[in-house]
Amino acid sequence: MTLKQLRAFVLAARTGSFTSAAASMGIAQASISELIRKLEDEYATPLFTRGARRLVLTAAGEALLPHAEQATVAADDGAHALRSVRGLHGGVATFGVLRNAGYYLLSDLAQRFHDSHPDVRIRLIGRNSADVASAVAAGTIEAGLVVLPIDDADLEVTPLLRDEVRYATADPSRAAEPVSIEDFARSRLILYDAHYGWSDPTRRQLADRAQLAGLKLEPWIEVEHVEGALSLVQRGIGDTVLARAVAESSACPQNLHTIGFREPLHDTIALVRRRGATLSPATRELAGLARRMLLEHSGND
């Protein structure tokens, strides 16, 4: 039994023909025929019932298929792991981080990682959570931090930290008591993450609540960065929302008032990776460091 034989078998079973399997593997149809016949001869049992334009797995073929698939996938993952590691030296490990990562003690993630791994180049991609999630799902990057909820199909999600989302206003009367979704919908909203809009997880949570209340959120102003939104709020043009970590940082103007929602709203920061994927050593190390730093931040509060 060889890997080539298993690959040929799996592809023939999946595509329904030796000819298609050959095309998939980039080899001649005769090679597929030979590979599978050799496997059948070795175990003295047919794997397919052949018919003109018809290929049906036998019971033996059915029994072998999951194992063959697992073996070939594992070998492919192994090859990928080797290529990833090879890329490590002189290469780049990419990791998706939150746009507001700085507010969670993550601004020196790059430095701390570099200090302990001077031979590894790293590239932290600051993106919106939905974008990080889809990039990880697509395999473009190996892992990253996101705010939940995100579409987690094919992703393994590890929640790390919860942070309250608060209402921010320059008008103290509007921060006198916890804000209902109705009040929120009626306010003059200034929202950030203009590019991602309503795919942003924090926005999604707000939009979902509004919808349940039969309302629709329509921001008056949309900007890209939270700092820009805060600047506008400070001038009394409108109100926004922000994470407690941002509220408690120096980025938040002193004269702004914040208040929680009547029904508390939280961002849950989570680590995502593709389900079943093995992280390369560098990314595993980086993810571990990011996690520790987040939990450090949580411990200090």
Next chain:
Amino acid sequence: MTLKQLRAFVLAARTGSFTSAAASMGIAQASISELIRKLEDEYATPLFTRGARRLVLTAAGEALLPHAEQATVAADDGAHALRSVRGLHGGVATFGVLRNAGYYLLSDLAQRFHDSHPDVRIRLIGRNSADVASAVAAGTIEAGLVVLPIDDADLEVTPLLRDEVRYATADPSRAAEPVSIEDFARSRLILYDAHYGWSDPTRRQLADRAQLAGLKLEPWIEVEHVEGALSLVQRGIGDTVLARAVAESSACPQNLHTIGFREPLHDTIALVRRRGATLSPATRELAGLARRMLLEHSGND
């Protein structure tokens, strides 16, 4: 990347030397060296740091190892599955069953299976649960039924049915109220499963409770079969324990009195199989039938 290369790599990593790996694979040491060098050449990365009498995995080797192990194990399981299927016709499917299987409507398991699979020979091995568990773990049999708790290292356990364990006595005054472990320890115990003794799961549960109470269980008489124990109890020589299914069967003499424990005690009947192993079609079918029959029994109560 080929299966032979992955096998050589895994064995070298596991044994710590090319020479040992060669012995394990039954090939020359030079072949191992060549296999691994070819793999390293293909990915342009060393997998081992070689030293005289020392072999250390590189970071790349560490990265590859789990995938290589998975690939080789999957291929072996595939080969096993093929051999199992080939052995099915005119072969024997073995399955471990409880010693007291008859009390759970399993006595006609063989017949029912044969009726639906006349071309498959089956061999049901009646053994103690601990024995079934270790035989499955060792791969001697593919699956079986056991009573919990058992040592489940490397086993996948699926609980199916719970049955109360009751105290049985000929003396009605001793069955007047639920029995404490202290009372139990003080009674004249007649226990079955003499051969397996305290590795029997039911006994283990009792022994654990006694130990927690600072007591030790010392049976006055030990026999092999529950029927033998019941016969002695009927004569007033001592008391025993038995599953409710046995108590409610015709095997239990009419004049015996049974009562539950003050702290209810149960046998949990479970299906065990080796973790990660794929059952051959015949064994899967047999296990499924056994499970349905057990649940039928449970439904009737």
Next chain:
DNA sequence: CAACGTCATAGGGAAACCCTATGAAAGGAG
């Protein structure tokens, strides 16, 4: 009935896997 699509086989070449023999290098023992 002819054309088409698919699988099986033949024969040949390249690569992988196997061997024995032997040398290089490092560790251990005395």
Next chain:
DNA sequence: CTCCTTTCATAGGGTTTCCCTATGACGTTG
């Protein structure tokens, strides 16, 4: 420090696997 032992690497040769093109057999489709 020297000698011996153990382990890995390489060479050269033989066998098996994997690849190819060419071509025939068989069943389906129109």
